[in-house]
Amino acid sequence: MKSETKTAQTLFRSDAMQRLMAFSALIVLSIGFSVASPYFRTFDNFVGILLATAVNGVLALGVTFVIITAGIDLSVGTVLTFSAVLTGVFITNWHLPIPLGILGGVLAGSLAGFVNGTLISRMKIPPFIATLGMLYATKGLSLVISELKPIYFNDTPAFREMAMGSILGKIIPGFEVPNAVFILFGAAIIANFILTRTVLGRYTFALGSNEEATRLSGVNVAAWKTAVYTLCGFFAGIGGVLMASRLNSAQPALGAGYELDAIAAVVIGGTSLSGGEGSILGTIIGAFIISTLTNGLRILSVPQEWQMVVTGGIVILAVFLDILRRRR
Amino acid sequence: MTLPNTSSENHEVLLRMEGVYKSFPGVQALSDARFELRYGEVHALVGENGAGKSTLMKILGGIYHMDAGQVYLEGRAVEIHSPRMAQDLGISIIHQELNLMPHLTIAQNIFIGREPRSKISFLMDDKTTNQQAENLFKLLNLQLDPTTKVSDLTVAKQQMVEIAKALSYNAKILVMDEPTAALTDTEIEELFSVIRQLREKGVGIVHISHRLEELKQISDRVTVMRDGKYIDTLQTQAAPINQIISLMVGRIIYESAPELPENPSQEVVLEVRNLNSGKLLKDVSFSLKRGEILGFAGLMGAGRTEVARAIFGADPYDSGEIYVKGQRVHIKSPGDAVSQGVGYLSEDRKRYGLALGMDVKENVAMAAMKKFLSWLGWVDFKRTAARGQEMVKALNIKTPSLEQKVKFLSGGNQQKVVVGKWLTADTDILIFDEPTRGIDVGAKSEIYKLLNDLAHQGKAIIMISSELPEVLRMSHRVVVMCEGRVTGVLNASEATQESIMKFATMRGSVVQASA
Structure with missing residues (x-):
């Protein structure tokens, strides 16, 4: 009998439990809003939620890796802007082929991540400070490069098609789910694969669990940490391209503040800020909780400022429940 | 054998x-x-x-x-x-603080940094990893499941994992x-x-x-x-x-016999009965008299600092009774301790004893801020400065001015500032944890003199020290601890380096057997 309670306890404390709790919260939210408003449960609104999650979701994927190493990346929001603006420069101003422009945008994000990683692992600047610096730097650079004006993709309609077109709609008429949603799911599957199957994923957990022990085991800690931040920048780059495609423009003033939504999604998804644990599935659920909440509250005509208050409450509640779970 | x-x-x-x-x-x-x-x-x-x-x-x-x-x-x-x-x-070293990654499994820990890879070189081969760990355990006759998370293991099992890891490096x-x-x-x-x-x-x-x-x-x-x-x-x-x-x-003979005055008072100011705290403290009991310096000896990890922190309300304890001047007290926080007249001078002055970036007078006033507030609630700088000056004089603190930041003082003078802080808070029971650690030889004897003077003035002092000559020279009585227990209490006349070491290495089972 004693072992039974122990098993039950282990189950309660397990990471799976955290994800189950987050997932149940998402279901409860959806049911609640569906009951409250018939519009919430329409197909169009469902697609709207999926689409609204795409950018924040992709951003949060990269942040998940960083937070598992017990680090933080505050720059992903403006790195996203930076990538979007550069993509605009490449495609609209320089008339590069679309795939090359996209690649350039993603590489720009990765480069910013690499610089973050180098500052943190080689120059020993605390992640909070290094990425705060990068936040300002990329915000400024985006404005400089774009000369404060949005860059539109009106000459290249195919670019907008990338995120907003619907391959699924062509296969199954009526199911016009934008490609952006599938890009998010694709990116999540890749991220999950990297986190659970590759050496990079293993060292991501090891760094967050006990960095000194990892170093004493002969692992090149600085190199792998740099790789983690580069990966985070890579996902921010994808987010930037996605955002530009969705808006059919690169908006140099948009993006600041997105890092907070991304961090919130990761934290709601059960990734511990003290490092060593976390999952991609949790992060995706977390991102959906935030966008469902925003969407539902808007439909119920709750003013935007109150939506923020509720989101804030949810973040704190999620972490508090997680602390309770660990305490047992 | x-x-x-x-x-x-x-x-x-x-x-x-x-x-x-x-x-x-x-x-x-x-x-x-x-x-x-x-x-x-x-x-x-x-x-x-x-x-x-x-x-x-x-x-x-x-x-x-x-x-x-x-x-x-x-x-x-x-x-x-x-x-x-x-x-x-x-060469493999298993450190005292185990070097494992608690969130990873046993097998992942053992093969960190050289994970078996699958055909595609950046992918890990967890099956082989687990298999190799299993083989290793068979070799050592260990009962371990390679897929268990290390955080779910007891310390003993974690140690086995470290040994297995060491051996896997041949x-x-x-x-x-x-x-x-x-x-x-x-x-x-x-x-x-x-x-x-x-x-x-x-x-x-x-x-x-x-x-x-x-x-x-x-x-x-x-x-x-x-x-x-x-x-x-x-x-x-x-x-x-x-x-x-x-x-x-x-066999070195350390300086002269204790220069302590005979302890005149029999008044018990602090009594601790059956203090227990998890695995750290077991049935710790002792008493402290007015004007007495009570030495606490033992090896690292014996539980001396833990006793001090429990009495001071810095850590919670499971059970036990604490009496201050005959009154049962319930100290739940350092604030409670200070109001009961108990002060604690940490072994790590820089981290726990001082605000390094603040100056001498501010540090002296810190534990008794209330005394320096004007009736409207702001800090009365004149009174703070006066008190600071008083302490600098009384304790012979060598500082260019009251405005000197304490981080620029020497270790011995920093220690005196901490003492000044507790004197200002009017605490009658002072717990010194390693009072001379990191202090050079000359300043040490000044600290000893200070301890003597304080005892003379009727303060009751607990002195935790890992330096046996210091314990022998400075204590009226010596409490010896080992593994969270009090294994012996010696009078100054009975205490020698040998007798203290004997009690300090006396393990629980031995104590029980001889009791």
């Missing part, structure tokens, strides 16, 4: 360290240290706190770099620059720093049977321990260090424990 043939007949030398010197800022940690290890030998390394055992082994492990000296491995001179290099040479030398400190008797037996197996395989094992009785059970030879120097190497079976102890503490 008979030793296996390998160790008594095979005298080939596996490792020799000679003339090792190492200094840290302000401390000569090692001077002319020596060590020798044979194949298939368990070699115990003993000495008091700060004797240099761990430092010597960290040099062997590539964590520290020696200032001078030679290391010969299997007859060849080697230079060890990094932990990785030590590993490659077959270690020829295994250094274990205090491996038994956190283990129960049965777990120690398990550990020893693994060590014996390794010995039979020819592995050289260095066993650092404070538990002298257990050396007889497991070690072949014992090397004693003192003050960073090599003292002697003995055959364990032939060496009586008393001889080892006297080599550890040395």
